[in-house]
Amino acid sequence: MKKVYFLLPILAMLLLLNQSCRKDDSLGVEVVPPRDRGEEALAAQAEIEEYLSTHFYNYEEFENPPADFDYRIQFDTIAGDNASKTPLIDQVSSKIAKDRAELGVVTYKLYYLNVRQGGGDLLKFPDIATMSYEGRLLNNEIFDSSVIPVRFDLTGVINGLQDGMKGFRGASSFTENGDGTISFEDYGIGAVFVPSGLGYFVNPPNGSSIPLYAQMIFTFQLYQVEVGDQDNDGVISLLEDLNNNQIEEDDDTDENFIPNFVDGDDDGDGRPTRDETELNEHVINIGDPDPEYGVDEVEMYRVTDEEEGTITIHTIFLFDSNNDGIPDYLDEEN
Ligand SMILES: [Ca+2]
Ligand SMILES: [Ca+2]
Ligand SMILES: [Ca+2]
Ligand SMILES: [Ca+2]
Structure with missing residues (x-):
């Protein structure tokens, strides 16, 4: 399985951020300071809105599912045969999300797509989510994915995913099929359009194809929710x-x-x-x-x-x- 890039702990990212701001006198090289977070938030919003206005998702398949439909969100450009499709911008919701590095100063309009809320347990911001997902750039390049459900601690993933996924629900029930697989009923399905400031900003994971200041899209199927008690001290x-x-x-x-x-x-x-x-x-x-x-x-x-x-x-x-x-x-x- 591919490395899960967006699990990089926030703390490590903040440490890296501090280092990148520092002038390295020993080498005589001046490191370019990161962009202003507030300005970058506005630039990211414009870029995401442009994407949402020019792309659609396979909503028709969700409305009338084909027999072998996998209930996964796909995006495509509004052009040619698809010129009359409804753009995402008319179907997404948004919420205000807070920048963590400049808390109380910088905020984001965080867009998300609620295809299906889910009928099970409510996912809250410090909980554990079992999900399958795809992470892609706005050019549709997929940089990470898992078809197999994976457990993620929402306090350990990028903030945009944490903020966008909370409020969705897991499956209402599941069935063990006897061959080792499990079928989930009425699980949450959605997408989050993450501005770089709630993503990796100037610290994309080493070895990944994610550029600096990249906006990202995560699509997900949320199967199960566990109440988070990260320090196991009994207080959730x-x-x-x-x-x-x-x-x-x-x-x-x-x-x-x-x-x-x-x-x-x-x-x-x-x-x-x-x-x-x-x-x-x-x-x-x-x-x-x-x-x-x-x-x-x-x-x-x-x-x-x-x-x-x-x-x-x-x-x-x-x-x-x-x-x-x-x-x-x-x-x-x-
Ligand atoms: Ca708090
Ligand atoms: Ca303490
Ligand atoms: Ca004590
Ligand atoms: Ca605790």
Whole structure:
């Protein structure tokens, strides 16, 4: 299988970015500074909008699927026999996404195509997605793909893919076919049009064919969703986003440069978060009212078992022993 380029950790990219900005006196070579991120955001948007206005996707196949249809998005130019096709620009949605390097300063209009939402679990920004995908440049050159479903931690992929995919859902159900393959029903299908600032900007992966400042398109089939708890401290990463900005990297209670979602001792008091909290679960029947929670008990996520007719509610006790409103695991003094 091909190397998965877009898994390059963000942290490594930021380090590279710092290096590329630095003048290397020893060699007497002045490294070209990267372009202004805000200006590049506008240039990227114009380039993507041009693509969306001049291309269409195989929407007719999705409307009337041929017998052997693979439910994968294909793009083509609006020209010749295809001159009357509906352009993507009339079918995409958009959302505002935040630049991570200049958070609060630079934003993007992030375009995505929702071909099918999916009928299963909701994918949130710090979750784990099992998906097949294709990554391509605007010239339609595919630089990476997998037909086989692969698990991706959304906190480890490029930000544009993370921001674009959240909100889609996994499959409503799956069937094991007996020959080792699995068929998924009503899974999410979409595409994200990623501006370079939410992609690789000046740091495309070594050895890849991705140029500097390249806009990218990812098409995906989202099969399964797992709730992310990257540091395995029991507190799901969604709850570790303390400032609720849907960005996991900028919450760091003890300011040790390790964000809470990957810090097993969030307040840095020497006691692991696991020892300052307690996991719990409630099993109820579908249709039953929610259970009463204890003091300091917080719901994290639910798992529905249609066959058993039950819902398991996973909760956590975020104890606050000195009653100062700050739970112990975030309270250095407790
Ligand atoms: Ca956690
Ligand atoms: Ca945050
Ligand atoms: Ca920390
Ligand atoms: Ca602690």
